[in-house]
Structures are given as structure tokens and as C-alpha cells.
């Protein structure tokens with residue numbers, strides 16, 4: 483009798499444990515971004531996914547036999563997915579020293595089983611902050627244009643460049659110097675879309691996310707941009723829709739506006755990402771060559787699109803439209819390497835040339851392409867023929883210039899004096915001959931009240 487009762491109790495226990503295990507689900511735990519380094523107090527995020535949620539979340543730092551819990555969150559979370567944010571560094575664990583440490587992050591499932599999942603990573607403790615200083619030059623910047631600044635980094639750094647509002651420009655070692663050089667330069671854009679009051683800063687950042695910034699002498703010349711009205715005909719729309727999005731659905735107007743609005747955004751993202759394919763050397767020399775012909779637009783034209791007397795869209799046109807004869811040869815503005823040769827939505831058949839250090843040019847609406855990705859082209863070399871592919875109502879060349887993926891006004895690059903003063907005097911052969919490139923052509927000690935650039939070059 484007793485044996486039988488014991489057997490039943492045992493069976494109930496086995497069944498209960500079984501059910502708990504069957505219903506219990508482990509937490510899927512992974513860092514939002516791989517954690518490789520921490521500093522004084524580095525933000526870390528972990529994504530925890532589990533059908534019944536998370537009961538407890540902990541993070542522990544260990545180094546040289548010492549241990550510190552940096553987070554112990556026992557608040558039950560019953561949802562499916564949660565992102566846990568916490569700080570880890572010397573502020574949280576005072577014993578941390580420069581070197582490697584172990585970070586163990588654990589999440590316990592919010593069910594009867596309470597299974598634990600741990601993610602263990604070796605993190606580098608980096609306590610030396612990055613440092614950065616900029617040159618002492620006077621930087622005259624046109625809104626919608628570009629500028630170059632020299633910077634010197636120090637301490638512990640992995641990334642450095644210039645921030646201009648939301649835009650980030652990388653930095654490169656001076657021509658011919660090793661990649662990890664501390665004296666660097668950054669060619670940066672000042673987007674037409676940014677307020678003229680935006681203050682660019684140089685920055686240096688380390689793997690632990692610690693960032694140092696510094697300002698430098700800048701003067702921005704605000705610009706006014708043109709406004710224009712484009713009357714779109716049914717025929718124009720049919721042409722564009724048939725060429726760019728022949729399988730789209732909806733009425734003609736909807737399809738046209740979709741191309742002009744959404745596809746334009748998508749294409750400009752693709753275009754901006756080509757900056758990652760830049761060469762770390764100067765492929766160009768001398769002034770850029772404008773495309774000859776009748777200029778049909780200005781840089782950053784604000785265009786209002788009208789159809790049957792009604793406004794259907796508004797866009798900013800970030801380039802020059804040049805029309806000459808039909809199927810005219812499209813010539814490279816300067817020497818460079820082809821990083822795109824093919825269709826790109828509104829730009830139709832187009833070529834993007836990389837000139838090095840984040841500087842690129844685009845030639846759109848071509849009817850024939852005679853170059854392919856990887857080709858090196860010389861200044862004024864023909865790359866194909868003009869046409870009206872993409873968002874074009876007639877045969878013309880759309881020419882755009884980009885710095886770090888941001889479209890800028892090409893006009894500066896046609897001016898030999900501007901190129902000398904703004905670019906080559908800082909990183910050209912004459913500047914590289916100097917013992918201290920940071921001293922630059924103008925010493926930092928010079929008072930800011932003596933602008934050296936003549937007005938006409940602004």
C-alpha cells in the first residue's frame with residue numbers, strides 16, 4: 483500500500499517536472515552590437531527574446547579574480563522581446579585596469595523552469611580617452627560646399643573625423659602616410675540642408691565609445707538656393723514610369739510621385755553608400771572640368787512639380803542638368819575609378835566615379851555606357867553617351883558631386899584657386915614638404931581677424 487502511494491507521488495513529481503520543462507523556454511540573448519571594449523562607463527544593450535518573457539537579467543564584470551555585478555534586474559517582464567540597457571566600466575567596477583576583462587550577461591526565462599542563458603565575452607578595458615585637436619587655419623565654408631581640416635589624434639582612438647550636424651566625414655592619413663597616422667585630414671561636406679549656424683567639430687572615438695571633440699575656426703557663408711516650377715505632362719509621366727518602374731501598380735500620377743519621392747530617397751541612399759568604396763589616395767589632379775552645354779538647373783534647386791495646374795510634388799534637385807546635342811559624349815570631370823556603371827532608378831543609366839578620399843562624381847540619364855566598375859578613367863575621357871534614361875524628360879546629362887556621400891555644389895571644384903587654397907595647400911605636395919603639417923600654411927597663432935582668402939574665392 484505504502485509503496486503504491488510512493489509510486490503515485492513519484493509519478494506526479496516526474497510528470498510535473500516534465501510539464502515544467504516542456505512549457506519552459508530558454509531566453510535567446512544577444513548583444514545589440516558586439517561588445518569588444520569598455521571604458522569609464524560604456525553603454526551596452528542586449529536583446530532578450532523569450533515566449534514567456536524574462537524573470538531576471540544580470541551582468542557581471544570580472545578581472546584578476548575580482549567580480550562586480552553591474553546590473554541585477556529582477557523586475558519580471560512578460561512580453562516576448564525586450565532590450566536591456568546598462569552601463570559597464572570603471573565607474574561600475576572600480577577594480578578594472580587597462581587590459582582584458584570578462585563580461586557575463588545572463589537572462590532567466592519567466593516560467594516555472596526558469597532556465598538561464600548566458601552570453602560571455604572578453605572585453606578590452608580601455609581607460610585612456612581619445613584626444614583630438616584641429617589645425618589653426620581659418621576655414622571658410624560655403625553652405626552646400628566642402629572644406630578640408632587637418633586634425634591630430636592621440637590617446638586611445640579607433641575612429642576620427644568631422645561631425646557636421648547629422649553628417650559624419652571620415653578622416654584619412656596624409657597622402658603616402660600609414661593608415662594609423664595621428665596627423666590626419668578630413669574632407670567634409672556642409673550640406674545645403676543644414677542651417678548656416680551649424681558648427682562642425684572634429685572628433686576622435688575609441689572602441690569603448692568614449693569620444694573627444696574640438697571646435698575649429700569656421701565661417702560659413704549662407705547661400706540662397708533657386709526655386710523652380712516643372713510642368714509635368716501626361717506624356718512625361720508615361721515615359722518616366724515605363725522606363726523606371728514598368729511593373730508598378732496604381733494610376734499614372736501615383737506611380738510617378740512614388741518614383742520621384744520614394745525611389746529618389748532610395749537611390750540617394752545607394753549613392754551615399756558608394757563613399758565606402760573610396761580609394762585612400764588622390765586619384766584626381768587640377769580643377770574639375772564642367773560638362774559643356776546649356777545649364778538647365780542650379781545646385782539645390784527647389785522644384786515644385788505641377789500637373790494639370792495642381793502641385794503634385796516638391797523635391798530638391800542636387801546637381802546640374804546640362805543639355806547640348808543628343809547622344810553627346812559624357813566626359814569624366816577628372817581622373818578617377820568607376821564605382822558604379824548601370825541603372826540607378828531616377829538617375830537611369832549612370833556612372834559614378836571615385837576620385838579618392840570620399841570625393842565622387844555622378845553622370846546620369848546616359849543612353850550608352852562604355853565603362854564598367856573597376857575601370858580607371860582619365861580626365862575628359864568619354865564614358866558613354868548622353869540620353870534620357872531615368873527621371874529625364876529630354877536628352878541631358880545630370881552631373882552631381884559628392885563628398886562623403888553628401889551631394890555638394892560642384893562649382894568650387896572648377897576653380898583652381900579654390901582647390902589650391904582649400905585643399906592642396908593643406909595636403910598637396912607643397913604642404914607635405916613641411917616639417918609640421920599641422921602648422922599648415924597659416925600658423926595657428928595668427929589672429930582670426932586676418933582672413934587670407936580673397937572674397938572672390940568664397
Ligand SMILES: [Zn+2]
Pocket residue numbers: 799801802803879880881
Ligand atoms: Zn538632374
